[in-house]
Amino acid sequence: MADDRYMRIHDQERLAQGERVLGADFTAMHERVLRATELTSRLNVLPFDDDDGKTVLFEQILGRPLPKTVTIYPPFYTDHGLNLDLGERVFINQGCTFLDYAGIRLGSGVMVGPKATFITMGHPVDPGERRQFLSGAPIDIAENAWIGAGAMILPGVSIGRDAVVAAGTVVADDVPAATLVAGPKGAVIRRW
Numbered sequence: 001m002a003d004d005r006y007m008r009i010h011d012q013e014r015l016a017q018g019e020r021v022l023g024a025d026f027t028a029m030h031e032r033v034l035r036a037t038e039l040t041s042r043l044n045v046l047p048f049d050d051d052d053g054k055t056v057l058f059e060q061i062l063g064r065p066l067p068k069t070v071t072i073y074p075p076f077y078t079d080h081g082l083n084l085d086l087g088e089r090v091f092i093n094q095g096c097t098f099l100d101y102a103g104i105r106l107g108s109g110v111m112v113g114p115k116a117t118f119i120t121m122g123h124p125v126d127p128g129e130r131r132q133f134l135s136g137a138p139i140d141i142a143e144n145a146w147i148g149a150g151a152m153i154l155p156g157v158s159i160g161r162d163a164v165v166a167a168g169t170v171v172a173d174d175v176p177a178a179t180l181v182a183g184p185k186g187a188v189i190r191r192w
Contacts, residue, residue, distance in 0.1 A: 006124070006133045006134070006135050007023075007025050007026060007029070007133060007134045007135075007136070008023050008025070008026070008132065008133060009022065009023060009026050009131065009132060009133060009134065010022060010023055010026075010132070011023045011024070026134070029080070029101060029134075032079075032080055032081075032082065033079045033080065036061060036078050036079055036080055036081045037079070039057055039060050039061045039081070040057075040061060040075075040076060040077055040078060040081075042057055043057040043058070043061070043074055043075075043076060044074050044075040044076065044077075046074070048074075054074070058072070061078060061081040062081050062082065062084060062086075063081065063082045066086070067086060067087075067088055067090075069088045069089045069090075070086050070088070070089070070090045070091075070092075071090070071091045071092070072092040073092065073093050073094045074094065075094060075095055076092070076096060076098075077095075077096070077097040077098070078097070078098040078099070078100055079098075079099045079100070079101065079121075080099070080100045080101045081098075081100065082100075083100040083101060083102070083103040083104065083120075084098050084100045084104050084106075085103070085104065085105040085106070086106050087105075087106055087107045087108035087109070087110065087143070088108045088109070089108055089109045090106045090108070090109070090110050090111075090112075091110070091111045091112065092106075092112045093112060093113050093114040093116075093149070094114045094115070095114050095115040096112055096114065096115065096116045096117070096118075097116075097117045097118065097119075098118045099117075099118065099119045099120055099121055100118070100120055101120055101121050101136060102120035102121055102136035102137055102138050102139075102155065103120060103138035103139070104118050104120060104138065104139045104140075104141075105138070105139070105140045105141065106141045107140075107141055107142045107143035107144070107145070107161070108143045108144070109143055109144040110141050110143070110144065110145050110146070110147070111145075111146045111147070112147045113146075113147060113148045113149035113150070113151065113167060114149045114150070115149055115150045116147045116148070116149065116150065116151045116152070116153070117150075117151070117152045117153070118139050118152075118153045119152070119153070119154055119155060120136050120137065120138060120139055120155050121134050121135070121136035121155065122134070122135055122136065122154075122155060123135060135155070136155050137155040137156030138155075138156070139153055139155070139156070139157050139158075140157075140158045140159070141153075141158075141159045142158070142159060142160050142161040142162075142163070142177065143161050143162075144161055144162045145159050145160070145161065145162065145163045145164070145165070145175075146163075146164045146165070147159075147165045148164070148165055148166045148167035148168070148169065149167040149168070150167050150168045151165045151166070151167065151168065151169045151170075151171065152169075152170045152171065153165070153171045154170070154171060154172045157171050157172065157173065157174060157175070158174045158175070159171070159174070159175040160174075160175055160176050160177030160178065160179070161177045161178070162177055162178045162192075163175045163176065163177055163178065163179050163180070163181070164179070164180045164181070165181055165182075165186070166180065166181065166182035166183075166189070169181055169182050169183060169184070169186050170184055170185070170186060171186040172185070172186065173186060175188075176188070176191075178191060178192050179191045179192075
């Protein structure tokens with residue numbers, strides 16, 4: 001597979017020799033997952049009013065300072081952190097998960113309800129490839145969108161400006177600007 005959306009899990013040369021050794025890209029990703037998990041674990045046990053402690057940990061998780069106008073209420077979960085791009089005035093409520101290895105962008109003014117999940121990585125559906133590769137694609141949420149509580153945004157999805165994703169919606173396809181999507185398949189309910 002030559003597609004950039006796929007990452008081999010094992011070192012192909014060593015696998016051909018009968019050794020099951022993780023590849024360099026997968027190993028680097030795995031090490032970052034361990035570090036991000038350690039940092040978010042520390043973040044999520046801080047007292048709510050420990051703003052200085054949260055600031056330090058968010059800088060380590062994101063690899064840069066959290067924009068001053070961004071609000072994130074812990075608990076907060078990410079498997080990578082370094083590929084999470086947050087615009088001005090983003091609001092993220094409690095219990096959200098960002099699996100951001102392939103990249104997640106939240107534009108200015110985006111609001112995220114509690115327990116929303118953003119997933120950029122997975123495995124191919126084909127059983128023969130499932131344990132050989134990780135697959136992924138970035139998520140892009142345009143300005144002023146609102147992601148409802150418990151929504152799940154899947155790899156490669158773009159959500160348009162001013163769009164609303166209703167609570168509990170699974171979004172597998174792009175969402176046009178200025179629309180409300182709801183239901184298990186993220187169907188367009190209304191436009192404005």
